[in-house]
Amino acid sequence: MSTPDGGMPKADYAIQPKDVEDGIRRFLAPVISGLHTSRDSFAAAHGEVEAGRGDPGSGWVGGEGNGDVRAASAAFLDVVAAQLGPLSDEQAEMVTSLEEYEAGLRGHIDWIRTTEDRIANRFLEIERDLDEREW
Numbered sequence: 001m002s003t004p005d006g007g008m009p010k011a012d013y014a015i016q017p018k019d020v021e022d023g024i025r026r027f028l029a030p031v032i033s034g035l036h037t038s039r040d041s042f043a044a045a046h047g048e049v050e051a052g053r054g055d056p057g058s059g060w061v062g063g064e065g066n067g068d069v070r071a072a073s074a075a076f077l078d079v080v081a082a083q084l085g086p087l088s089d090e091q092a093e094m095v096t097s098l099e100e101y102e103a104g105l106r107g108h109i110d111w112i113r114t115t116e117d118r119i120a121n122r123f124l125e126i127e128r129d130l131d132e133r134e135w
Contacts, residue, residue, distance in 0.1 A: 017109040039091035046084040
């Protein structure tokens with residue numbers, strides 16, 4: 001069916017749910033998956049550094065030397081732990097934020113479908129009413 005201007009019919013709503021779902025699958029889902037991997041990696045690294053700071057004999061510090069190695073290694077691990085902690089937290093926040101965004105998009109897709117179904121049902125009711133009146 002074409003419109004009076006000769007073009008194709010336009011959707012009642014400008015967003016096509018299938019296109020949004022495809023965009024989520026192609027673009028958003030891989031980013032979320034990659035951030036999950038990064039988040040888990042940073043969290044694991046932070047745990048390992050914390051363990052190394054707490055137990056200098058666990059392979060993080062190479063021997064006693066003249067005593068300077070242990071102090072320098074401890075200082076290095078303190079700095080690394082201080083960086084990895086916030087980085088791990090930020091990755092987790094970003095994952096949560098993007099997952100909430102995806103949930104919002106999916107909720108909007110559901111709303112679009114419900115709205116279009118409601119509009120279609122109204123037209124069907126009008127058609128049935130006209131048929132009953134034999135118009």
